[in-house]
Amino acid sequence: MAGARLASGPAGGARWSRCLTLQPPALTPAAADGPHHDVFVGDGEMARLMRSHDWGATPLGTPDTWPNTLKVAIRLLLTSRFEMWMGWGPDIAFFYNDAYRPTLGDKHPRSLAMPTRVLWQEIWHDVQPRLQVVYERGEATWDRALLLLLQRHGYPEETYHTFSYSPLLGDTGQVEGVFCAVTEETERVVGERRLASLRELASGLAGARSREAVLAAAEDKLALNRHDLPFTLTYLFEADGQARLACATGIERGHACAPEQLALQGAAWDVAGLWQGELTELLHPCSDRDLPSGAWDRAPQAAALVPLIGQGTGKPMGVMVVGINPYRPFDKDYLAFVKLLAGQLASSLASAEVYEAEVRRAAVLAEAVRLRQEAAEALSGINERLASQVDLRTRELADALDRLQRESAERETAQAALRHAQRMESLGALTGGVAHDFNNLLQVISGNLQLLSRYIVGNERAEKRVQNALAGVARGAKLALQLLAFGRRQPLEPKVVNIGRFIQNMDDMLRRALGEEVEVETVISGGLWNTLIDPGQIENALLNLAINARDAMDGRGRLTIEAGNALLDDEYARLHDDLQPGQYVMVAVSDTGTGIAPEIMDRVFEPFFSTKPEGKGTGLGLSMVYGFVKQSGGHVKVYSEAGEGTTIKLYLPRVLESEDVLADPAGQPATGGTETVLVVEDDEDVRETAVAILAELGYRVLKARDALSALSVIDSGMPVDVLFTDVVMPGPLRSPELARKARERLPHVAVLFTSGYTENA
Structure with a gap:
């Protein structure tokens, strides 16, 4: 990588020498089979590739000549399940672990030991300045959700990554490498962007009554997302199949690809199949190089054509043409997003059509009433036959009005159900910490x-x-x-669980949590099926339900937990959104409390809704249970009678696999040492406990109650190898400042920060 090397800065050694001595991980039997098994540990794919790699043919040389820092860093890299890569040497030779492979795409496995500039040449202008900061100044970098256009699947792809570059010091104390921990956040960023577009469009359409207002709102809101919607065209069909342009975003009317009218044959966009109902969507290649590019530097290569389906109509009312983001694949998620946009627009257009028809019918009805009154005054002497005809006409108009009112009521019911579903899907971002x-x-x-x-x-x-x-x-x-970390949805770690045994294992914890005044009864059916569920989350969910039940019973009553097999048929699934018919494991939690009033039944799963007095609850327990069960592919049902009690049933999908063994992670034996450790902790009990444990492990232990006392110990000249300090302590000298002063006096001292309050970590 001539001409692309990054020199290490002279200050790097002093600035980045504060790191604890790393103990090499224990070798698995498989890791000891190949060459250099003491460096390339583990049995993962990357460990095997590194053991089989011809390192002698690379500028790095054979691993037995490598510095100890490089070996330790590679061991850490291969034993971590987090996405990580590291580079070493002036060419920044590329190493990575198994978790990082998806980020490379088809560049894996040839990426191993490749110079970073060659491997990531398409984003070198983005990463080079950050690598220079590491190599030349010895400082770490941090980026959150940085846009990188990666060429990893044969085409440039829009991706987002949160990562940190940290310097690696060689045996000479100079920066010789870089270490990177990374999380790819492409799905989150793109998903949030598309969800914001759906919310904006729904908000804009909410107050639109007429067709003109609906189209104006769509034109305004669709123009906001120029990443996923570089341009859009909305055409409405006429009776003969001709389509007229109703609104456009990102492209000028009159453009060769935005004609005012589309014929069924030979037009810029082929809409014949959509008009005739033969296609539900169409991906149309774009050959016009003059198409607008939206937020990107290149025009879309294709456009999606999605029909606008009205309510209860056979033919589509129109078609939406959407330019596709040139840096994202047009997959099922992209198609679903475009269809949701088209669905919102079609629903609003249909509602506007109904509203305008209602206005016209109301005008007709008002005119009919006026004519009737005038006829009654002018024709009071007409015979009985004419009166009968007038009466018949009146009844017909009354029937029409009655039908109109029924249709309006049905429409309002459907809209209320839609609003409720949307509320249930919008769980907010919540955070918390343990005291x-x-x-x-x-x-x-x-x-x-x-x-x-x-x-x-x-x-x-x-x-x-x-x-x-x-x-x-x-x-x-x-x-x-679990009780406080309701905030973000963390990735589930599902296991095959027998829920009956799981509930029985929770029995002691539930009884302690609920108190002696609550009688706990468990009913487990025989032959209970297994389910694929996150054990920690289902435990948290059952605990939430049990505590809610206790509060509803005012701390005294009977709590019953049942588990059994259940079959939800097609008819039941049809009445509930997002539910597939099939076999489920049912868990029911019943109490003898006050029950839930019917008027608030639809709101019990809404975030922050609570019937408890202020300060007695967050209103997040049931919403967390609802979100977890839905995320696991299950279903939640509430049965309640005021004054009698409540039953909440969780339906979890059945799996046929054998039950996983849920190991309780026991602590591994600790190994000690002979170094001198200075323990700095203001809490006397915690300090004495830490001192006793370290002493038992063979360490020489010094102690101090605050940062100033610790600095005095260091200034006394006593040798200190490790500074073990609390983060939050009283006094004028803070822990980070203590660490800085200690490093000034003892450049080689290692610093370990500890805290019982993670928000300060």
């Missing part, structure tokens, strides 16, 4: 239990009690996080 003192308390209990376990080896009863207590501490920490 500092509570985590400190758990740390003290956990640390002392671990110390105690060393003195009771061989005493089975005592060891069992300590393990039970440690499990309770772990579950308490997990429960605190």
Whole structure:
């Protein structure tokens, strides 16, 4: 990569030497089979490729000549499940782990050891300045959702990545490499952008009554998303199939591809198949190089043609032509987005047509009433036959009005159902953290239990009690996080679970959480099917339902948890959106509480809606349960009677696979050392616990109650290898400032920040 090398800065060694000594991970049996198994650890694809690679033919040379920093970094890279890559040397030779392979696309596996500039030549102008910061100044970089046009599937693709470049120091103390942790956020960014377009269009169409107002709102809102909608054309069909241009965005009327009228044959856009009902959508290639490009530097290569289907009509009322983002594949998600836009527009056009028809009918009716009154005054002496005819006409008009009112009521019911569904799909972004003192308390209990376990080896009863207590501490920490971390939807980790055994294992936790005044009964049917579900999330959901039930019973009553097999047929699925008929595992939580009033039944799953007094609840429990079950492909149903109680049923899809073993992650034996550790912690119990644990592990331990005391210990000249400091402490000197001053005095000291309050981490 001549001419593209990045020189390492002279200050890099001093600025980036603060890192803890990394212990190499234990080798698996498979990892020990190939050459250099001590460097390329693990049995993943990338570990095997690295072991088989001819390193002697590369500028890096054979691994036995590599610096220890490079070896340790590669071990960390290969044992991590997070997307990571690293580069080494002046050519920034490219290393990456298994989790990073999807980002490379068809560049994998030839990317290994390739110079970064050659590998990512299409985005080199974006990443080179950031790599220069690392190599020349020894500083880390950070980018959130950065747009990168990657050439990884044979075409330039719009992608977004959140990543950080960090310097890697060689054995000489100079920056010789770069380490990158990355998360690809393309789906999130594109999805949020498209969802915003749908919301904007729905908002604009909400107040539009006439066809002209609907088209004006569409023209205004569709123009906002120039990434996914470089240009749009909306044509409305006439009775003979001719299509007239109703609105356009991103393209001038009169353009060769935007004629005012389209014939069924030989027009700029082939709409014949859509008009005749033979096609539900059409992808039309774009050959005109003068097409507008929207937010991009190149014009769309194709356009999607989607019919505008009216309510209860056989023929489409029109067609929407959408220029396709040239840097995104036109996949099912893109097609669904375009169809949703077309559906909103078609629904509003149909409603406007009905509204205008109602206005015309109302005018006709008013005219008829006026004529009737005039006829009654002028023809009071007409015979009975004429009176009968007038009466007949009046009844016909009354019937027409009655039908109109019924249609309006049905339409309002449908619109209310749609609004409810949209509310249920819009869960907000929520955040929270666990209180500092509570985590400190758990740390003290956990640390002392671990110390105690060393003195009771061989005493089975005592060891069992300590393990039970440690499990309770772990579950308490997990429960605190689950109850407060409602915010974003985290990726699920589903396992094949027998929900009956799962509920039985929760029995002790539920009884402790609900109190002695609540009688807990579990009813588990025989032959219970397995389901694919995230164990942590279903535990959180059941705990939420149980606590809600306890509050509804005012802390006293009977809680029943049932589990059984259920079959939801086609008729039931037809009455509920987003539900597939089939076999499900049903979990029901019933209480003997006050029940739910009918007028608020439709709102119980809405975020932040709560009937509890202020300060007694967040209103997020049921909405979290609803979102988790829906995300897992399931269904939620509520049955309630005021004064009698409530039953909430969760339907989870059945799977035929065997049940997974849900291992309780037990702590691995800790290995100690002989280094000197300075523990800085203001909480006396936490400090003494940490000191005792480190001393048990063989370390020489010094302690200080605040940052100023710790600085005095360092200034005393006593050797310190590791500074173990709390993040949040009282006093004028903050922990980051302590770390900086310590590094000035002891350049090689390692710093470990700890905190019981993750928001400050």
